Amino acid sequence: MVSLYARLAWTWTRAAAAYPASFALMTVLGIITTTLDVAVILIVFANTTTLAGFSRDEVLFLYGAAGVSFALCDLLVSNIDRVSQHIKAGTFDTFLIRPVSSWLQLTTDRFNPNRLGRVLQAVLVLGYAVAVLDLEGRRLWMIPVMVVTGFVIFAALWTLVGAAQFLLTDAPELGNAFTYGGQQLTQYPLAVYARDLVKGVTYVLPMAFVNWQPGLYVLGRDDPFGTPEFMRFLGPAAALALVLAAGLAWRQGIRHYRSTGS
Amino acid sequence: MIELDRAGRSFKVRRSLVHAVRDLSFTIAPGEFVGYLGPNGAGKSTTIKMLCGILTPTSGTVRVAGLEPSRRRTTLARRIGVVFGQRTTLWWDLPLADSFELIRHLYKVDRNTFRTRLDELTTTLDLGSFIRTPVRQLSLGQRMRGDLAAALLHAPDVLVLDEPTIGLDVVSKAGIRDFLKRLNAERGTTVLLTTHDLGDIERLCRRVMLIDHGQLAFDGTLGDLMATAPDQSDIEEVVSRLYTGSGTA
Amino acid sequence: MFGVLRAYILIALWQARPGLAGYDIADAITYCFVTQAFIAPMQLFGGGLAIPERIRSGDIALDLVRPAPLQAWSFAEDVGRASYLFLVRGIPPMLVGAAVFGVVVPGDPGRWAAFMAGFALAVVVSFGWRYLIALSVCWLIDDRGVAVLSMVLTTFFSGMMLPLHIFPGWLADVARSLPWAAMVQLPTDLYLGKAAVMETLAFQAFWATVLLVLGALATRAIRHKVVIQGG
Ligand SMILES: Nc1ncnc2c1ncn2[C@@H]1O[C@H](COP(=O)(O)OP(=O)(O)OP(=O)(O)O)[C@@H](O)[C@H]1O
Ligand SMILES: [Mg+2]
Numbered sequence: 001m002v003s004l005y006a007r008l009a010w011t012w013t014r015a016a017a018a019y020p021a022s023f024a025l026m027t028v029l030g031i032i033t034t035t036l037d038v039a040v041i042l043i044v045f046a047n048t049t050t051l052a053g054f055s056r057d058e059v060l061f062l063y064g065a066a067g068v069s070f071a072l073c074d075l076l077v078s079n080i081d082r083v084s085q086h087i088k089a090g091t092f093d094t095f096l097i098r099p100v101s102s103w104l105q106l107t108t109d110r111f112n113p114n115r116l117g118r119v120l121q122a123v124l125v126l127g128y129a130v131a132v133l134d135l136e137g138r139r140l141w142m143i144p145v146m147v148v149t150g151f152v153i154f155a156a157l158w159t160l161v162g163a164a165q166f167l168l169t170d171a172p173e174l175g176n177a178f179t180y181g182g183q184q185l186t187q188y189p190l191a192v193y194a195r196d197l198v199k200g201v202t203y204v205l206p207m208a209f210v211n212w213q214p215g216l217y218v219l220g221r222d223d224p225f226g227t228p229e230f231m232r233f234l235g236p237a238a239a240l241a242l243v244l245a246a247g248l249a250w251r252q253g254i255r256h257y258r259s260t261g262s
Numbered sequence: 263m264i265e266l267d268r269a270g271r272s273f274k275v276r277r278s279l280v281h282a283v284r285d286l287s288f289t290i291a292p293g294e295f296v297g298y299l300g301p302n303g304a305g306k307s308t309t310i311k312m313l314c315g316i317l318t319p320t321s322g323t324v325r326v327a328g329l330e331p332s333r334r335r336t337t338l339a340r341r342i343g344v345v346f347g348q349r350t351t352l353w354w355d356l357p358l359a360d361s362f363e364l365i366r367h368l369y370k371v372d373r374n375t376f377r378t379r380l381d382e383l384t385t386t387l388d389l390g391s392f393i394r395t396p397v398r399q400l401s402l403g404q405r406m407r408g409d410l411a412a413a414l415l416h417a418p419d420v421l422v423l424d425e426p427t428i429g430l431d432v433v434s435k436a437g438i439r440d441f442l443k444r445l446n447a448e449r450g451t452t453v454l455l456t457t458h459d460l461g462d463i464e465r466l467c468r469r470v471m472l473i474d475h476g477q478l479a480f481d482g483t484l485g486d487l488m489a490t491a492p493d494q495s496d497i498e499e500v501v502s503r504l505y506t507g508s509g510t511a
Numbered sequence: 512m513f514g515v516l517r518a519y520i521l522i523a524l525w526q527a528r529p530g531l532a533g534y535d536i537a538d539a540i541t542y543c544f545v546t547q548a549f550i551a552p553m554q555l556f557g558g559g560l561a562i563p564e565r566i567r568s569g570d571i572a573l574d575l576v577r578p579a580p581l582q583a584w585s586f587a588e589d590v591g592r593a594s595y596l597f598l599v600r601g602i603p604p605m606l607v608g609a610a611v612f613g614v615v616v617p618g619d620p621g622r623w624a625a626f627m628a629g630f631a632l633a634v635v636v637s638f639g640w641r642y643l644i645a646l647s648v649c650w651l652i653d654d655r656g657v658a659v660l661s662m663v664l665t666t667f668f669s670g671m672m673l674p675l676h677i678f679p680g681w682l683a684d685v686a687r688s689l690p691w692a693a694m695v696q697l698p699t700d701l702y703l704g705k706a707a708v709m710e711t712l713a714f715q716a717f718w719a720t721v722l723l724v725l726g727a728l729a730t731r732a733i734r735h736k737v738v739i740q741g742g
Contacts, residue, residue, distance in 0.1 A: 007367045015355050025656040033663050040672050044520070046679040048527040051520075094351045096316045099339035099416075100368050110355075184516050192523035193516070255318050255332070258273055259311055 004100060008108035016112050026114040034067065034118045037187060038125060052191035057133050058219055059189060064126025065143065066186035066211040069150025071118040077155045078115075080106045080162035081179070083253075084172040087165070090260040103159065103250060139218050142232075146214035149235040150186075153210050156239065156246035157182055163246070166253035178205075186210045191224045198225055206238035263420055263452045264290040264313060269322035270476070271308050282308040283476040285322070290454060292419070295446045297467030298456040301505045305476040306456040310424050313454070314344050327419060340369060343413035347425035350409055352397045358408050359393045362415060369416035376415065383411040386441055403434040410438065414445070421445070423455045427462055439465055460497045472504055480504060514547035514604050517672075518612055524677075532676035538703050539674075541615040544608030545699045546671055549630075551600035552593040553637035553694055555671055557662040559592065560585060562645035563654050571649075575734050582642065582723070582730050589638045617704060625708045629698035632715035636693045639722025640665070646729045649736060670696030690718040 016023055041063060045056035054062075083106065086092040095102040095109075130143065161175030168174060182205075190198045190212045202208040216223055217232035270284040283305040290296055300306050311317040312324050315331035315338055324331055327341045344351065352361045366376045384390055387407040392400055400408060406426060413421060423442075427435045443466055445451050455462065463470060463484070470487050472480035480487065491500045521539045525531060534542065549555060562585065565571045574581050608614050617623060644661045648654040666672055668691035675686045675696045686692060693715040700706035 004367060008364070011353075011356065011360060011364055014360070022656065026659075029656055029659045029663070033659065036663060036667050036672070039667070043673055043678055044524055047531055047677050048524060050527060052523045052526075090349055093311070093316050093346070093349070096335060097314050097339055097342075097344045097351060098368050099336045099370075101336060181513070181516070184513065188520055188523075193519045197519075257316070257318075259316055 001104065005104060005108055008105070009111040009113075012108060012111040013113050016114070023112075023114050026112070027117040030115055031117040031121050034071070034121045037067075038063070038121075041187075052189055053224060054189045054191065057129050060125055061129035061133060061219065062189055062211050062215050063187050064122055064124075064129050065146055065215060066150055066183070067122030068119065068126055068147050069210060070154055070183045070186070071115065071122045072147075072151050073154035073158060075113070075115040075119060077107050077158045078179070079109050079111060080158050081165070081172065081175055082106070082109065083162045084165040084169045087169050087257075087260075092257065093259055096254070096257075102254060106162065133219070135218060136220055139220060142214050142218045146211060146218070146235060149214065149239045150210035152239040153206060153235075153242055154179070154182065156242040157205075159246040160242075160249050163249035163253035166256055182207050182210075186212070189215075195225060202227070202231075206242060209235035209238040263292045263294070263327060264288075264454065265323075265325040266309075267323045267325075269309075269312060269319045269324050271305075271312060271317055272320050281476050283312070283319075283473075286473070286476065286478060287322075288471060288478060288481060290452060292452050293446070293450045294469060295442075295453045295467050296455070297463040297470045298454055298473065299460075299463065299470060299501060300456075300473040300479075304473045306473060307424055308476075309473070310344070310422050310454070310456065313422055314338070314342055340416060341419050343416070343418035343421045345406075345409050345413045345421075345423045345426050347406065347423070347428040350397060350405055352405070352408055352412055354398050355396060357394050357396050358389065358400070361397065361408070361412060362393075365412055365415050371416055379415055379417065380411075383414060386444075387411050388437070402429050403431065406430060406434070406438070410441070417449075418451070420452045420454070423453065423457075425457055426455065427457060427459050435459070435461070442466060460501060464497055472501070474505065514543055514608065515611070517547075518543040518608065521673075522612075532674055533705060534674070534676075534703070537613065537615050538705070540608065540612045541703060542674055542699055544605050544612075544614050545702050546695050547604040547608070548597070548601035549633070549695055549698070550671075551596040553634060554641060555637070555662075555665055555669065555694070557641070557644075557658045557665070559589065560641055560645040562642075563648040563658075566646075566648045567654075571733070572737050575737055580730070582726050585642060586635075586638055589641075590634065593634045593638075615703065617702065619704075622701070622704050625712070626698060626702040628712055629701040629715060632712060632719055633694045633698045635719040636690055636715060636722060639719060639726055640690060640694075642726045643722065643729060646726070646733055649733050665691055665694070668692065669694045670699070690722060693718045 038060070041056070041059055044051060045059070049055065051059060080103070083092070086095070086106075086109075095105045098105060126143075130140075158179055161178055164175060165172050185193075185201060185207055190201070190208060198208065202213075213223075213227070213232050214235050223231070266286050266288050269286045270281065272279045272281045272284070274280075286305075286309065298306055298309070308317065312319050313326055313331060315335035318332040326338055329338045329341075331338050352358070353364065356364070362380060365371075366373075371379070384393065387410060389407060389411060392404050392408075395404075397405060397408065410426065421442075426442075427438060430438065439462060442453060442455070446453050446466075453466075455466065457463065468483060470480065470482065470484055471478060472487075480490070488495075488497065488500055491503050494500050494503070518540055521543055522536060525534065525536045525539045529535065531539075562571065565574060574584075577584070605614065609616075617626070640661070644657055647657050651657055668675075668686050668689050670686075670692065675683055675692055677683070678686055687696070697706060697711050697715055701708065701711055
């Protein structure tokens with residue numbers, strides 16, 4: 001599966017390489033866009049030393065960790081949100097006549113490596129935060145775990161959004177509220193949000209496990225909302241549950257696919 | 263090879279149900295070459311999409327090569343080749359050669375087998391002159407030949423074709439007909455072909471099925487078909503009588 | 512969604528620094544939802560104009576020979592859309608904000624008048640900017656890049672992300688003198704009663720004029736180009 005993904009991605013990369021100027025421009029712009037998010041954090045902390053009890057470097061840590069997960073997902077999975085485009089253009093049928101899962105074909109469809117810039121940017125921020133934060137060595141193992149968990153959660157979320165487009169073919173942008181909204185949500189410590197919202201993103205849509213719960217563990221802090229310690233380790237389980245839901249939804253979406261009239 | 267048992271597919275269109283195909287039953291044995299006829303909107307494309315698993319039937323069962331297409335879609339894909347004349351299954355932005363190479367990986371065809379098959383297809387379908395051209399720049403006839411080659415690179419047992427000769431000139435048409443005939447005769451590939459060009463039927467199909475309003479209106483040999491209207495010798499006339507006749511049913 | 516999340520971040524910031532930039536918490540929340548209401552009518556995330564597509568398809572040649580000048584005609588269309596979007600997509604977030612967080616509603620009719628004038632000018636400035644960006648497709652191959660760049664500049668320097676007043680030192684001064692400030696920051700300040708009315712409107716009018724004049728020049732250049740190339 002991985003080698004097939006790489007093969008498909010590589011074919012599209014070569015197609016994209018036919019337009020090197022556009023590729024370079026989009027890479028740079030991608031970096032600029034995400035860097036502005038960091039700029040906003042820095043501006044906020046030019047005015048205050050703590051936000052909801054978190055220091056600048058702690059916020060950068062949370063931002064960087066979620067950023068790596070999200071940017072990887074943006075690079076590797078986000079193409080799946082073009083389901084409705086394909087349905088409307090009548091090109092979706094093609095994905096269903098190949099002996100490879102439609103999910104794999106869609107996520108690599110028009111794969112463009114120019115989003116790699118954003119991954120690098122997020123890695124730099126995370127690296128900086130880890131370097132300056134003076135974290136306890138015994139907690140560092142959680143960092144790769146949380147990045148992978150976050151990636152899986154975002155990937156499942158994107159798949160759900162793609163699956164929803166089988167039904168909501170005419171309103172594909174509704175899904176952005178979840179994907180890009182999820183990215184926005186995880187940029188800051190959840191401590192800034194209202195308790196009910198945080199409950200929602202902990203127990204309903206498990207965004208809190210992207211970086212918040214495991215991040216609290218890495219930072220060695222208690223949850224201001226008072227969730228028990230074991231919650232810090234539930235990320236992989238939450239991700240798995242979401243993956244199952246996403247897989248089911250995708251399957252249902254395909255079953256309900258009605259093709260086009262001609 | 264292909265088996266439909268009271269298969270049906272309906273679509274909800276603004277609260278009402280459109281029965282594109284209903285209670286359709288037929289069997290196609292391995293090695294047959296079947297023409298699938300019907301007026302516009304009869305349900306031909308819908309049937310074909312059920313055969314390759316694109317559409318899930320809303321009633322009845324469909325079996326192709328012993329598999330239920332909507333459940334075993336990816337397994338079946340290795341054994342079936344599909345061509346939609348109206349729409350390419352190739353990658354729009356990639357050169358034909360890259361598309362073929364991708365197909366090799368998707369279908370896990372080993373390199374040597376792939377080379378032989380591609381060489382053979384390149385010669386018989388005369389792809390050589392445009393194999394490096396991106397699909398978007400191909401003419402209709404070139405693209406159709408590319409699509410045919412793409413559907414056959416994994417040497418499927420069954421080939422279903424939805425209007426493969428649409429919009430082609432007489433020479434291209436003859437080329438494709440010739441190719442399909444040989445494919446069926448030499449390799450024993452089962453072929454199901456929909457078309458509005460009765461010339462395709464006359465030259466290729468031993469058996470003809472005619473569907474109207476989603477239901478089978480005729481199934482028999484080409485001779486049987488002509489016999490339905492003994493006073494006519496022109497197939498166009500015979501078929502149009504069947505279309506209008508069964509249309510009132 | 513965006514507005515709600517941003518509101519919480521601003522609340523957290525103003526809780527840590529009450530009175531920052533002369534806003535109290537209620538002002539900061541109001542800022543958030545007023546600016547949110549601007550997104551659709553001013554198309555702050557880009558787009559809205561059909562020109563890039565028409566340039567690519569070549570239909571622009573037809574537009575240029577119409578009796579109504581391209582700029583005036585696009586402007587009329589844009590203003591129409593802006594008013595419509597303000598009603599359907601601008602008012603609801605305000606109401607949501609008011610219901611969930613409570614927003615400041617000015618009682619003074621003079622302030623409403625100032626705000627409406629500022630909002631109208633902001634729509635003009637936004638059109639002027641997007642019109643230039645749209646025409647740039649004519650000279651640049653990759654219009655997607657320009658669109659992204661425009662979106663990034665607009666969201667950041669208009670005050671859409673954070674009020675420009677809390678930008679550090681010189682950055683705040685620079686940001687406040689750029690045209691984007693006239694789109695979001697200034698009309699919102701008029702709403703909150705935090706800006707000198709006449710000066711603010713004059714500043715917005717200045718940028719509106721500059722952008723419209725540049726747009727007119729660009730229209731002439733593109734007509735020239737299309738005529739020379741034969742469409
Ligand atoms: N995705 C769909 N949604 C709604 N109705 C559909 C859909 N696909 C097909 N139909 C309807 O089903 C019926 C059969 O369509 P189908 O495409 O199978 O006809 P056909 O026999 O292939 O016709 P043609 O010769 O014109 O290609 C038509 O009435 C069509 O309107
Ligand atoms: Mg059809």
